[in-house]
Amino acid sequence: MTQYVPFDALDAKSFLASKLPPLLSEGLSDGPVNTSPPAAPPQAERTVSPLEGSQALSSAVIPLLHLAQERYGYIDDALVPVLADLVNRSRAEIHGVVTFYHDFRRTPPAQMVVRICLAEACQAMGSDALATAAKQQCRTDFHHNSADEKYRLEPVYCFGNCACAPSVMIDDRLYGRADATKLAAWVKGAGTQPGMGRA
Amino acid sequence: MGVKIYLSLRDSASLSLAAGDVADALKSEAKKRGQEIAIIATGSRGIYWLEPIIEIDTPQGRVGFGPCSPQDVVSLFEAGCFANPASAQHKLSLGLIEELPWLKHQQRLTFDRCGKYDPLDVAEYERLGGFTGLKAAIGMAPETVIDQVKESGLRGRGGAGFPTGIKWKTVADAKTNRKNGQKYIVCNADEGDSGTFSDRMILEGDPLRLIEGMVIAGLAVGATVGFVYIRSEYRAARDIFDQAIAAATRRGWLGENIAGSGKKFRLYTRLGAGAYICGEETSLLESIEGKRGTIRYKPPLPAIQGLFGQPTVINNVISLATIPTILAKGAKYYRDFGMGRSQGTMPLQLGGNIKHGGLVEIAFGITLRQVIEDFGGGTATGRPIRAVQVGGPLGAYFPASMLDIAIDYEAFAAVKGMVGHGGIVVFDETVNLAKQARFAMEFCAIESCGKCTPCRIGSTRGVEVIDRLVAAPDVASHSAQKKLLTDLCGVMTDGSLCALGGLTPLPVMSALTHFPEDFAPGVKGAIPMAAE
Ligand SMILES: Cc1cc2nc3c(=O)[nH]c(=O)nc-3n(C[C@H](O)[C@H](O)[C@H](O)COP(=O)(O)O)c2cc1C
Ligand code: SF4
Ligand code: FES
Numbered sequence: 118m119t120q121y122v123p124f125d126a127l128d129a130k131s132f133l134a135s136k137l138p139p140l141l142s143e144g145l146s147d148g149p150v151n152t153s154p155p156a157a158p159p160q161a162e163r164t165v166s167p168l169e170g171s172q173a174l175s176s177a178v179i180p181l182l183h184l185a186q187e188r189y190g191y192i193d194d195a196l197v198p199v200l201a202d203l204v205n206r207s208r209a210e211i212h213g214v215v216t217f218y219h220d221f222r223r224t225p226p227a228q229m230v231v232r233i234c235l236a237e238a239c240q241a242m243g244s245d246a247l248a249t250a251a252k253q254q255c256r257t258d259f260h261h262n263s264a265d266e267k268y269r270l271e272p273v274y275c276f277g278n279c280a281c282a283p284s285v286m287i288d289d290r291l292y293g294r295a296d297a298t299k300l301a302a303w304v305k306g307a308g309t310q311p312g313m314g315r316a
Numbered sequence: 317m318g319v320k321i322y323l324s325l326r327d328s329a330s331l332s333l334a335a336g337d338v339a340d341a342l343k344s345e346a347k348k349r350g351q352e353i354a355i356i357a358t359g360s361r362g363i364y365w366l367e368p369i370i371e372i373d374t375p376q377g378r379v380g381f382g383p384c385s386p387q388d389v390v391s392l393f394e395a396g397c398f399a400n401p402a403s404a405q406h407k408l409s410l411g412l413i414e415e416l417p418w419l420k421h422q423q424r425l426t427f428d429r430c431g432k433y434d435p436l437d438v439a440e441y442e443r444l445g446g447f448t449g450l451k452a453a454i455g456m457a458p459e460t461v462i463d464q465v466k467e468s469g470l471r472g473r474g475g476a477g478f479p480t481g482i483k484w485k486t487v488a489d490a491k492t493n494r495k496n497g498q499k500y501i502v503c504n505a506d507e508g509d510s511g512t513f514s515d516r517m518i519l520e521g522d523p524l525r526l527i528e529g530m531v532i533a534g535l536a537v538g539a540t541v542g543f544v545y546i547r548s549e550y551r552a553a554r555d556i557f558d559q560a561i562a563a564a565t566r567r568g569w570l571g572e573n574i575a576g577s578g579k580k581f582r583l584y585t586r587l588g589a590g591a592y593i594c595g596e597e598t599s600l601l602e603s604i605e606g607k608r609g610t611i612r613y614k615p616p617l618p619a620i621q622g623l624f625g626q627p628t629v630i631n632n633v634i635s636l637a638t639i640p641t642i643l644a645k646g647a648k649y650y651r652d653f654g655m656g657r658s659q660g661t662m663p664l665q666l667g668g669n670i671k672h673g674g675l676v677e678i679a680f681g682i683t684l685r686q687v688i689e690d691f692g693g694g695t696a697t698g699r700p701i702r703a704v705q706v707g708g709p710l711g712a713y714f715p716a717s718m719l720d721i722a723i724d725y726e727a728f729a730a731v732k733g734m735v736g737h738g739g740i741v742v743f744d745e746t747v748n749l750a751k752q753a754r755f756a757m758e759f760c761a762i763e764s765c766g767k768c769t770p771c772r773i774g775s776t777r778g779v780e781v782i783d784r785l786v787a788a789p790d791v792a793s794h795s796a797q798k799k800l801l802t803d804l805c806g807v808m809t810d811g812s813l814c815a816l817g818g819l820t821p822l823p824v825m826s827a828l829t830h831f832p833e834d835f836a837p838g839v840k841g842a843i844p845m846a847a848e
Contacts, residue, residue, distance in 0.1 A: 172605065172624050175605055175606040176604060176605050176624075178607075179586070179587070179589055179603065179606055180586065180587070183548075183587055183589070204606070206606075210607075213607075213608050214606065214608055217591065217609060217610075218588075218589035218590055218591050218609070219589070219590035219591060220588075220589040220590035221589060236510030236511070236709065237510045237511055237668065237705055237709060237741045237755075238510055238511045238667040238668040238739075239510075240668075240752075240755070241667075241668035241669040241741055241742065241743045241744075241747065242668060242669055242696070273549060274508070274510055274592065274709075274759065274763075275508070275509070275510040275511070275549065276328070276332075276549050277328065277329070277507060277512065277513035277515075277516040277549065277550065278328065278329045278513065279510065279511045279513060279665065279673070279741065280329065280362075280364035280365070280513070280665070280666060280670070280674045280675075281329055281332055281333055281364055281367075281673070282667060282668060282669075284332065289551070291328055291329075291331065291332040291552075292332050293329060293332035293333050294333065
């Protein structure tokens, strides 16, 4: 179960602004870019010219959207103009990005996100039946939250766990060789089992 | 520090089989017994049918026990597996790991270190021969590095099989479009193909190898910045890779003065956002630039105008991770593996309904049957194999009768298939190929970037036509729908801007050609095509 900060446009503004500066230096071979219009003097001394300021700003969009979704759980429509302002792009462009990528949700997620792999290697090991079981277990359909906001079900096309199919992910934990019985236990136990996870 | 125990705790797949819980159990049981142990977190060797494997050093080599569950831990201690690993008897005993025929019969060049050591331990990587390739490259003229790559015969392992050396030469010769502009090395770690996991294994299990390959690429073409674009399903891999960048930077293998050479190279990671199409190189570049992942028209090639309009090398993880071996051991060493124009080794990934699934790196030329039967041991369910899909969701389905094709780019093209990124997905006799063909169209519809009509609309129409074909009540309507589907596939093949729309017909038409009976459940006599 993941705890999110309730969305608030003002909070989003300061949060995103605080995350932007380190991203701006990425892609440059020598340090941060100055994005304010008149180039600051040290700029002239660079041996390698930086990205244009607008390019650096623009390339921060997807990392910022990920950070926002990690914080708020979804991308509120009211975040779009805030981000557009910050990176000097139109709202339409930012909206376009948010809606293009499957990862970005535009409504708050449920308490637990259950992802089922529906790609071929998992199909070969019965992911269809698993998906049906998951729908019953979570009392919802793909891309939806259950009525009690407890579960959200999402399809995924491969976790790179195809030799241990079928695969499911519950919140951030990946499970292999899943079946309906194990899934029920995992969904019940998620968050309670320690499992050292990563080293 | 007690007994050293190696466990693949950095590998997502091993963790998905409860390797983390095994580690917890080991620690608490050791504490209870007052026995000192040190768990070393490694990547995986890719022997997934035996993971989680506990490995312990002995004078003869590492001995292994697996597949282990947390419940096995007490008995492992009781059998003396940690006190006397070489002589301990236990039902999970695997003997010397490197003597397992499954591993011993492979030719691991790119995956030689993966799974053996803690991939964030840079000093250990160096001890195991890491950075030899980079050191060699630093001592060479950039053109010589490129010549080595050309001579090795290495072709892109991301799917298209384009010669890597030629791509690098184009970037080396290209000029940046503004004064002092910089060139880029972009690593494609989107690994969107279902049935594949070799990129993930490198990111998690031997990330320094990829870093080494990217720095060499930078030196060769004159690029000072690199990006690694990692799919968002691989967040855990990204975390490890970021730590590897930091560790390599601390030891001077990245940064302003690489290994004292005065050369610089900086590396950054970017996370995708769940779009299969962003594995296509131009779409991937759009995504790094913060835009919708729509395909760019080519030309200009990314090698001429790539990231931010600058000359850019874009290569798959495995292509780049293979470079250090070529530089360290020589182009000829690498080229001598393989057959025809498919030189070197291919990390194949065996998944789906397979008994012994995992990573099989082997020289090109082995047959599909040898891989599936000798390494894979047949299906997991024990039922006969009916179909095998090679090369991800855009790869062809082959019937069991066609498994004698050699793994070779040209041999696969000749039978209307592709090796792609080396994913092999096995299905038993319960598979329905009409359903698989429908899924291929459906997947294309979900993932289409929308830029061109044959793919954006064609994929949705494709799903509908397949539904009608399967529901056809008589021979006449069945053959009419079949003709329609064939035509549609022709239009998608010829008229799509990129290979998503262009190759979706491959799984569809291969299913229709090799498994016509699945498309005509209700029509007797509708399958004279079977003889074709
Ligand atoms: C729809 C589509 C998806 C692709 N996905 C990937 C991918 O996930 N990983 C990859 O390395 N290449 C992928 N490619 C191939 C890339 O466009 C490109 O050929 C490759 O990154 C070049 O690197 P290489 O020469 O080292 O293979 C994809 C291509 C298409 C058309
Ligand atoms: S084939 Fe599909 S994914 Fe490729 S450019 Fe056309 S619409 Fe986009
Ligand atoms: S196909 Fe399901 S994990 Fe790869």
